[in-house]
Amino acid sequence: MIDTAGLDEVEIDDRTGLVRVGAGVNLPKLITRCARVGLRGLEVLAGIPASVGGAAVMNAGGRFGAIADTIHAVEIVREDGAVERVERGAIAYGYRASGLAGVVVGVEFGLEPGDPVAIRDRLKSCMAYKKNSQPMAADSAGCCFKNPLLAEPIDGIGEEGARVSAGMLIDRAGCKGLRSGGAVVSGEHANFLVTERGACAGDVIRLMDEVAARVRDTFGVELEREVVVWRRGCKEQLEGSR
Ligand SMILES: Cc1cc2nc3c(=O)[nH]c(=O)nc-3n(C[C@H](O)[C@H](O)[C@H](O)COP(=O)(O)OP(=O)(O)OC[C@H]3O[C@@H](n4cnc5c(N)ncnc54)[C@H](O)[C@@H]3O)c2cc1C
Known part of the structure; x- marks a missing residue:
């Protein structure tokens, strides 16, 4: 024991x-x-x-x-x-x-x-x-993405080397309200993906991927996940960082 x-x-x-x-x-x-x-x-x-x-x-x-x-x-x-x-x-x-x-x-x-x-x-x-500022009453895993450091300046967003809000980038990439099955990008804080009854992990992972792709296409910024994704039966963490 x-x-x-x-x-x-x-x-x-x-x-x-x-x-x-x-x-x-x-x-x-x-x-x-x-x-x-x-x-x-x-x-x-x-x-x-x-x-x-x-x-x-x-x-x-x-x-x-x-x-x-x-x-x-x-x-x-x-x-x-x-x-x-x-x-x-x-x-x-x-x-x-x-x-x-x-x-x-x-x-x-x-x-x-x-x-x-x-x-x-x-x-x-x-x-x-x-x-x-955050959807505390909804079901979520907190912020999905880390606030990224800008590799180069972006007009209206920040200087090179600045750490900027992932939520702001997701919002400005037009993702608020975006949905995958029962997972939705929160209207209160875009870095929170909230889940409705019946949502599954796949919905959340697909939505995270879509959000990251839209931010990449809009700003050229690669978002890194803050949440850690585990897969059943695997000993090690498949994704995420410490
Ligand atoms: C509504 C909501 C709001 C949130 N707001 C914030 C916020 O403002 N700021 C923030 O930083 N986070 C926030 N989070 C995320 C979460 O609270 C943090 O990531 C917290 O540190 C997770 O702690 P946990 O004990 O639940 O760890 P888990 O989520 O269970 O684990 C997190 C990671 O730590 C590892 N771990 C856990 N315990 C141990 C241990 N004893 N020894 C070694 N490794 C361990 C796990 O393997 C995993 O990799 C929020 C989450 C929610 C749902």
């Missing part, structure tokens, strides 16, 4: 801001707990549905910050079964990427003690921003 002890453990030192948690801990619940005891740092991730381990691997984040900003170290189980502590400095964190190889079983955060009321207000405003 797999030993899962510790995966849901939470240790919070509200005096020093040191927070040690198992990778299976629910991130939104941890954010609320830390805000309640007056620890600043995680509240900017309000509204991101994730386990702590998944968020640490994906470097989950958004407009107001990313989880890497608060991480001190992670504990990893390597393929050979060895357990290793990896310090923040040794993790190749980047935009929605960590380069972490192995299974993350625990994460240590360094948060900052602060005023609980101010932290709660910040949490609420980050959540409100997300609710107002």
Whole structure:
């Protein structure tokens, strides 16, 4: 039997801001707990549905910050079964990427003690921003594509080297409302593909391909998927990146 002890453990030192948690801990619940005891740092991730381990691997984040900003170290189980502590400095964190190889079983955060009321207000405003700009009530996998870096300047979009919004490119390529079976490009935020009753994975994958093709044809920009596509029976991830 797999030993899962510790995966849901939470240790919070509200005096020093040191927070040690198992990778299976629910991130939104941890954010609320830390805000309640007056620890600043995680509240900017309000509204991101994730386990702590998944968020640490994906470097989950958004407009107001990313989880890497608060991480001190992670504990990893390597393929050979060895357990290793990896310090923040040794993790190749980047935009929605960590380069972490192995299974993350625990994460240590360094948060900052602060005023609980101010932290709660910040949490609420980050959540409100997300609710107002994204289809949070619909069924989706979140943003489908990473925000791309422009290889060359594009008029009205951005300079060479700028990271621009994938949602904006998808919207301007005329994709809002585009449909494949039960999957539809959200009218609220074009980087979200929302699903209706009866939608299947194939609908979503076909729609992602169509959206990427339209953005390529319109702007010459290659969108990279943020979602990871797995295929039944395959051990390794067939597509996607860390
Ligand atoms: C409505 C909605 C809104 C979203 N908004 C955002 C957002 O604002 N910002 C953002 O960054 N993301 C967002 N997402 C995407 C999602 O929340 C993040 O990608 C999150 O990090 C996924 O965490 P998870 O625990 O569900 O991981 P999963 O989706 O299960 O896994 C993600 C990847 O991490 C790997 N992984 C998971 N756990 C571990 C582990 N313990 N050890 C090693 N590898 C692991 C998986 O193999 C996979 O490759 C949103 C998703 C939804 C549905």
